[in-house]
Amino acid sequence: AKEPLPTVHVTVISSGTVNWELQHLKNMQLDHSNGFNLVIDPVASLSAARIAITSGNADFIVSDWLWVTERNMKGANLRFIPFSQQIGSIIAAKDSKMLNFSDLKGKRVGIAGGPLNKGWVLLRAAAKKEGIDLQNDVKIQFGAPPLLNQALRSGQLDMLATFWHYGARLEAEGYSKLYSLKDVMKGLGLTSDIPMLGYLFNQSFEDQHPTLVAGFYRAVKQAKAQLAIDDEAWTALRPLMKVENDAIYQGLVAGYRAGIPSDITQEQIEDAVNFYQMIDELKPYPSGTQLNPELFYKGL
Amino acid sequence: MFEFHVEGLTLSQRQILSALNIKVNSGETHCLLGPSGSGKTTLLNLMAGLEQENVEAIGGETRRANYWLPHKPEIGYLFQQPRLLPWRTIMQNLLLVEPNEEIVLKLLEEVKLQDYVDYYPSKISLGMARRVALVRCLLLEPELVLMDEPLTSLDLPTAREMRVLIKRLVCDHPTRSMLYVTHDLEEALELSDSVSVLGNSPAQVIYNSRIDAVSRQELEMLLKH
Amino acid sequence: MFEFHVEGLTLSQRQILSALNIKVNSGETHCLLGPSGSGKTTLLNLMAGLEQENVEAIGGETRRANYWLPHKPEIGYLFQQPRLLPWRTIMQNLLLVEPNEEIVLKLLEEVKLQDYVDYYPSKISLGMARRVALVRCLLLEPELVLMDEPLTSLDLPTAREMRVLIKRLVCDHPTRSMLYVTHDLEEALELSDSVSVLGNSPAQVIYNSRIDAVSRQELEMLLKH
Amino acid sequence: MKSSRLSDQVIALTCLLAGWWLVASFVSSPLLPAPLEVFEALSKEFREQRLVESLLVTLQRVVISFVFAMLLGGIVGVLMGRFRFVNRILDPILIILLNIPALVVIILLYIWFGLVEVAAVAAVIINKLPNVAVTLREGGRMFDHELEEMSVMYKFSVQQKLVHIWWPQLFPYIMIATRSGLALIWKIVLVVELLGRSNGVGFQLHLAFQSFDVATILAYSLAFISVVQLIEWFILQPLDRKASRWQKGSSHV
Amino acid sequence: MKSSRLSDQVIALTCLLAGWWLVASFVSSPLLPAPLEVFEALSKEFREQRLVESLLVTLQRVVISFVFAMLLGGIVGVLMGRFRFVNRILDPILIILLNIPALVVIILLYIWFGLVEVAAVAAVIINKLPNVAVTLREGGRMFDHELEEMSVMYKFSVQQKLVHIWWPQLFPYIMIATRSGLALIWKIVLVVELLGRSNGVGFQLHLAFQSFDVATILAYSLAFISVVQLIEWFILQPLDRKASRWQKGSSHV
Ligand SMILES: Nc1ncnc2c1ncn2[C@@H]1O[C@H](COP(=O)(O)OP(=O)(O)OP(=O)(O)O)[C@@H](O)[C@H]1O
Numbered sequence A: 001a002k003e004p005l006p007t008v009h010v011t012v013i014s015s016g017t018v019n020w021e022l023q024h025l026k027n028m029q030l031d032h033s034n035g036f037n038l039v040i041d042p043v044a045s046l047s048a049a050r051i052a053i054t055s056g057n058a059d060f061i062v063s064d065w066l067w068v069t070e071r072n073m074k075g076a077n078l079r080f081i082p083f084s085q086q087i088g089s090i091i092a093a094k095d096s097k098m099l100n101f102s103d104l105k106g107k108r109v110g111i112a113g114g115p116l117n118k119g120w121v122l123l124r125a126a127a128k129k130e131g132i133d134l135q136n137d138v139k140i141q142f143g144a145p146p147l148l149n150q151a152l153r154s155g156q157l158d159m160l161a162t163f164w165h166y167g168a169r170l171e172a173e174g175y176s177k178l179y180s181l182k183d184v185m186k187g188l189g190l191t192s193d194i195p196m197l198g199y200l201f202n203q204s205f206e207d208q209h210p211t212l213v214a215g216f217y218r219a220v221k222q223a224k225a226q227l228a229i230d231d232e233a234w235t236a237l238r239p240l241m242k243v244e245n246d247a248i249y250q251g252l253v254a255g256y257r258a259g260i261p262s263d264i265t266q267e268q269i270e271d272a273v274n275f276y277q278m279i280d281e282l283k284p285y286p287s288g289t290q291l292n293p294e295l296f297y298k299g300l
Numbered sequence B, C: 001m002f003e004f005h006v007e008g009l010t011l012s013q014r015q016i017l018s019a020l021n022i023k024v025n026s027g028e029t030h031c032l033l034g035p036s037g038s039g040k041t042t043l044l045n046l047m048a049g050l051e052q053e054n055v056e057a058i059g060g061e062t063r064r065a066n067y068w069l070p071h072k073p074e075i076g077y078l079f080q081q082p083r084l085l086p087w088r089t090i091m092q093n094l095l096l097v098e099p100n101e102e103i104v105l106k107l108l109e110e111v112k113l114q115d116y117v118d119y120y121p122s123k124i125s126l127g128m129a130r131r132v133a134l135v136r137c138l139l140l141e142p143e144l145v146l147m148d149e150p151l152t153s154l155d156l157p158t159a160r161e162m163r164v165l166i167k168r169l170v171c172d173h174p175t176r177s178m179l180y181v182t183h184d185l186e187e188a189l190e191l192s193d194s195v196s197v198l199g200n201s202p203a204q205v206i207y208n209s210r211i212d213a214v215s216r217q218e219l220e221m222l223l224k225h
Numbered sequence D, E: 001m002k003s004s005r006l007s008d009q010v011i012a013l014t015c016l017l018a019g020w021w022l023v024a025s026f027v028s029s030p031l032l033p034a035p036l037e038v039f040e041a042l043s044k045e046f047r048e049q050r051l052v053e054s055l056l057v058t059l060q061r062v063v064i065s066f067v068f069a070m071l072l073g074g075i076v077g078v079l080m081g082r083f084r085f086v087n088r089i090l091d092p093i094l095i096i097l098l099n100i101p102a103l104v105v106i107i108l109l110y111i112w113f114g115l116v117e118v119a120a121v122a123a124v125i126i127n128k129l130p131n132v133a134v135t136l137r138e139g140g141r142m143f144d145h146e147l148e149e150m151s152v153m154y155k156f157s158v159q160q161k162l163v164h165i166w167w168p169q170l171f172p173y174i175m176i177a178t179r180s181g182l183a184l185i186w187k188i189v190l191v192v193e194l195l196g197r198s199n200g201v202g203f204q205l206h207l208a209f210q211s212f213d214v215a216t217i218l219a220y221s222l223a224f225i226s227v228v229q230l231i232e233w234f235i236l237q238p239l240d241r242k243a244s245r246w247q248k249g250s251s252h253v
């Protein structure tokens, strides 16, 4: 008899974009062809996924490298495989007329996910270059993304920095992007489209099963490549996406495709180091530590 | 004169009192006798308005099955048990009824409890608690005093002194009437101007007489069942 | 013979009992008299082991300041208040002490409460509750029975019947001893084989005598303070 | 009597429903769905077999945690109420357990023991236990001294004391702990499921939250509330009535 | 007496600390920080001026919600306990309020009223109120009938009844509601802050949680627990002692 394939556990938010990709991967049996058996553990929140990798219940989760860096500074040893280069969206309220940073003064700004929201950090860094301290000049409202979406709709916010798939829904409803974060990044000298989100795994997992990690990397790349061009595949995933209409559906597909990253380049790693330093300097009490480039899985 | 009419009282599906009426002349003391469980306390509660039964009158309305004539008097009630507030000292208990500390102290002296003003009720004996309750009742100045066996659990001399006190403050008061429940025939004959006996089940007034017309023999007969 | 020695008792920084001892012969009844608040209940509690004081003996150890000779008897205690479980019916209350329903019913009949077996204590009169408590105490078969004023709040004929019952079941029992607290001198003289009087503060035994040697005059004098 | 009691409650609930429906149809926003929409969401969840399964999973967690928290917390609480020494030693620990955020306990247990069922249930128990203890401590403190003495003199066995003396006195406190306990435990189970389980009502609720599907959120909430309402009607209220039968005002002899 | 009482508690706390320290140094993982690390996190938060400010903001929310929830819940609860009719009408509503998930209330209020302070505080009050009501309902039910009659006969004013009859009888239930209430409110405030406020301990906890900074999480938890411990020592325990002075066992006359 054939040896059963080794199992790889990935904990994902069951309504999230990662789940789409992994479902497609499973549908196409890309896991088996790459020498492992994928088990998707759905959870209800990002926190749950983070707990899962910390407690050793998951082999992979998806999160951003900012979090990985924080964890690694505190003794963890996590590695990063790019998942998406989507950063997030900055959405303006319907009738707002904000052209430059000084227009933001005194405005009500919603920020999803706390002060480390990358879109918000980029904005602050860009504003700082123009001598504007956004942190103190606007009314900040942190909160859960669905609540903030709602607050924007009911006119309680003038601007919203949120995750891209929440932003995509708003755009489908006719809201417009206030800033293109790609341009903002370029303005800050970060030109290489750093992948923000990635699959994380423990170094010890790679030490024990180097082929599994490599196989997983291959499998997700194949899945991405198919999803990038194959509209049929998306139809199969549509029930997972909980979309109310075609506009949102199209927005989400386009958003996913736009976020598909390339293999990590040296330039991207340098940008990430710079970006991390920028973030650190924006903190009221900078820690002065550096991003460790070892973080990014080079594999293959 | 106060007259209390009862058409009957049913508690928990059991008729306790049958139709009866009790008359107390102004300024007089009326003694209520009767075996244990005959319904004396229940009757007093009913008079005090603590228990009540409504009957359906013609036309579907309800009305109370008992009433006072000519009108309900102001009532002070010495319960069968002391019912002191356990979380207040003796003095605090009494000050709730009569805010003047001096008056309270004077009466406490009369029942020989002046040394216990700061005690909590759980730290005094039952007899002492009864005397405190008696003081509390005597601090009121109502038209009609109901007393439910005030002198049980007291030794003879103390009981005698209390009796004198009650006599002085209530019986001899020109306008204060009293309804006095006791098991002690001597006490009844000494204090009262008239006597009735509760008996049977449901309870009825089986004997009623002015003190000067009382036949002691008949009373003793009745009280022996 | 049981002998109880007390070296003294202090409650809440106040000395209630001074040194005293109480002797009860086997099979006999000893009556304890004394004014209200003199410490009778406290003494009974102490004998029952419900209250206790430890004194520091030489060497830093503590020992109890009271003891029994020759040994502590098995004790049944009729409290001054009925202390029935309010959430259990009369019958349930009694079955907790004597699981045999027939025995319980027979005794309940003797106190004329056979019709109230299913009543909760809040639905019977105080005198009835006292009788239930008496039954509960009589269901026990201890060496020594402590009774704290069992017959207050009862009318004369009922009290007399209860007295007869107590006499039959306890006093006339060949090996059962009893310590009986009462305020009623007649009762004391009728039931007891010996009498003592508690008095003063802190309480002492101020009189103690066999019934045949009792001087009624002296007793009356003492009890009048 | 019995029917009128129930019908009163049914009327109250109907009024509530009518009020909700009126307000909802007045506002007419998906954020305040009308009863009908919630009912549709409910039947959708039911048809897609998520409702019953999630409810059962969550209920199982609730029941296990409830039993353990009540037993342990009850014993600790009563002991603290009875014995000053125990109270003095355990009181600071109780305060800590009582006030440590649920989130902290859940995260720590998950991190230390992994995302396993035992950690989830243990987290709930640790969260609820101090509440039960605080409640029953007051119960233990209020024990009637006179009945206690009586039971000693009449040689009640421990079992008799438990059933006939302690239980009836603790009863109101146990009812408090039960009612607020069920509620609290279920709320914590929701968080526990949110942070590390792949099933249960908490999981479903949060999914609905992420897509802001208020109707489904309300549907799940109402489903659980109905379960509690049934427990209330068929277990707790009969117990209440039985326990109040001996009181002065009751119509029972 | 008094000093020994305190010293007992200090000893218990020290033992706890020592045990923690032992386990932590044995495990030696950042996920189970030793007391010293937590203390360092605490002083870092203090130095960077977040600690006191967050605590004050959160405490303010806790206090406001506490006062309202206790007052409203207490009145409703006692009325339900006293009057069967009120109980019958309000009981189903109470069950609903008690068991509706905190998340749902918070979300709905935030949606309807926006992410404003009033919504936050109202959410906490709505979460806590039914708990208080359930607790004080039992208190209202257990009112002593005899003392009530006495107060009627002796013409106590409403104020006298309140102070001398109702309050002492409700006291143990109020203490339960207070202790478990403070804890519950603070926990809900954390969730409220997490979901939609930009300051307070809940917000800081969430930040620390995002980077799994257990030392900081524990530091904030301990900071709040210390506040509660102070309340316990200087307000609640003296009240407890005062209220138990009249009981049989006490050394007071
Ligand atoms: N709430 C009640 N429900 C049913 N029966 C009751 C209730 N209250 C009293 N009874 C019954 O009414 C009768 C009279 O009781 P009551 O307390 O009036 O007697 P009493 O004459 O005061 O006796 P005692 O001299 O012993 O105090 C008793 O048989 C008692 O069982």
Ligand SMILES: Nc1ncnc2c1ncn2[C@@H]1O[C@H](COP(=O)(O)OP(=O)(O)OP(=O)(O)O)[C@@H](O)[C@H]1O
Pocket (backbone or CB within 6 Å): B122, B123, B124, B125, B126, B127, B128, B153, C011, C012, C014, C016, C034, C035, C036, C037, C038, C039, C040, C041, C042, C043, C080, E248, E253
């Ligand atoms: N726990 C206590 N603390 C302080 N003093 C107490 C305590 N218990 C009783 N006393 C005092 O002890 C004395 C005797 O009380 P006790 O109950 O023994 O009297 P008694 O002889 O039984 O009176 P009665 O005939 O009224 O029942 C009283 O003065 C009382 O105030």
Ligand SMILES: [Mg+2]
Pocket (backbone or CB within 6 Å): B040, B041, B042, B080, B148, C125, C126, C127
């Ligand atoms: Mg009576």
Ligand SMILES: [Mg+2]
Pocket (backbone or CB within 6 Å): B125, B126, B127, C040, C041, C042, C080, C148
């Ligand atoms: Mg006594």
